[in-house]
Amino acid sequence: MYCNKRNTLQLTALMLKAGITDVVICPGSRNSPLANNFSVAGMNCIPVTDERCAGFVAIGLAQALRRAVAVCVTSGSAVLNLAPAVAEAFYQKVPLLVITADRPERWLDQMDGQTLPQPGAFGRMVHKCVQLPEPNWGDSPENNEIAWACNRLINEAFIEMNRKNGPVQINVPITEPFFDFSIENLPDERLISYSETDFSSVKVDFSVGKSTKAMVIIGQLSAKEADGCRSALKSLVEKHKNIVVCAEYLSNIGYDCHNVLRNFDEVLSAHSADDALMPDVVFVLGGHVVSKRLKNFIRNASPERLVQFVPDDYSLPDTYKCVTHFVKTSAEDAFKIIEQQLIDTDKTFFGRWKNLSDNLKKKADKYSFSSFCDLSALKFISENIDRKFAVHVANSSMVRNIQMFDASYSEVLCNRGVNGIEGCVSAAQGFRLGGKDTLLLVGDLAFFYDSNALWIEDSMNTQKSRNKLRIVVFNNHLGQIFRNLKGLDKASSYQEYIAGKHSAGAEHIAKAFNARYFCAENLSELKDVFRKFMDDVDSHTSILELFIDSEASKNEFSKYFEHISKQ
Ligand SMILES: Cc1ncc(C[n+]2csc(CCOP(=O)(O)OP(=O)(O)O)c2C)c(N)n1
Incomplete structure (x- = not known):
């Protein structure tokens, strides 16, 4: 039977109508009417004790x-412990x-238990x-009005x-x-619908009055968004063959399409001063881009036009410090708009990029690492991942x-919204509970920070999810990313502090x-153990810990970039 609290019943009924039927629930008594009602309503309830993990799950x-x-x-x-996940979302x-149970407002600041100002706790992150409100039962006009407001x-x-x-509370x-x-x-309960008219054409002059060196930058997209726009991209590059x-x-988006370059960051590490690589027009879509080199390159190149496509009007980012147009549209329509509006593209631009990219790729393929390090381990793993696993990568290196x-x-996922190292394991756990075999590649700090993500009820592993979670921990006993930042090693006690x-x-x-x-401390051990670790049919969750020497990793990292930068 349902709990009699009317607002919890209204919420449960509306969630069912709106198709929100998956709820991660954290223990507590104040939210017990909600937990009870969600479960009685037959929702997919997933218990997670640590709220810091629950949000990411x-x-x-x-x-x-x-x-x-x-x-x-x-x-x-408990509410505040959701904050990093809310920001990420x-x-x-x-x-x-985000459903937060609360005491009635009259108890705020009265030294009663577990009470703090919850509405607004996430600021503008929701x-x-x-x-x-808390409508009472009974058919009085007042009760009905309060129930209507609820x-x-x-x-x-x-x-x-x-x-x-995004998130709402x-x-x-x-x-x-x-x-x-x-x-x-x-x-x-009444469910209100809302829709916006799609539009697929805009009248903006993107031309620069000459053959255009045109570049498209695609930031983070979900697999669903990428699936929805891949054919529009294909059609774009069929018409405009010289786009980078x-x-x-x-x-x-994948690299099946020949114009899409994977190693542009490495190209820029070796050739960022090459004027021939600089675009006149840049089209940007999708979410965050990781490569700092690309961001700095475009900021310095300061192209004549930079068109930033945005999916909503919430934020209008000027990431590259030279935006000239914002266009609110989907990724798919963005490609269609570029295809329609772009007139004449420079014949040599793509060829120049492609040559450098291919040459670097050849150099990289031939390169062999001389010791076991982050990169040699990752290279082996990248070459041996089974496509049935979605890959979560942790922030940092x-x-x-x-x-x-x-x-x-x-499919590749990462908490790139705010780049936190917390929540990387939890997000992978949630993804796997959502029905996908999931491999997480994670550094040691990010792993230990969020190891409570593994703290879930046994039935979640056996009854609810038959999917596998595989976690490779690159344990170099510190945040390796800081070692690869030139100059930081001069800071006092930088390894500790x-x-x-x-x-x-x-x-x-x-x-x-x-x-x-499982564990491995060199490449041959990794090769021996990797398949056993991935294929182990009896285990829902397996951890492969790689013991990696941080100093060796640092040296190998520098040597690799020196090698590919050599002309
Ligand atoms: C919540 C949070 N705290 C601190 C940071 C700053 N930070 C960025 S990377 C990093 C080190 C991560 O180390 P590790 O997970 O071991 O990865 P590695 O660099 O060794 O691959 C830290 C502390 C952050 N991004 N998020």
């Missing part, structure tokens, strides 16, 4: 299921319904925050979540006592380094959470 789940997911927490600091544009507020939150594709005050589970049916397209694995190697990924040096290992964490543990 919900993000991963939403990405795997390609629809909005809710996370529901009790009152007090905001910047990565993941529809996340597209909407609504505070629900319904409208929930609808407003849903609309903003869908329209802006519904704060639900629940007055005690709340253990009356006597309601048989959900109320019939720079896209990272995170764009999910991993998301950068994967770009250096050829691989055939089916800046790079987070430590001596932790993953073996006992694996034991604590019932995960299989």
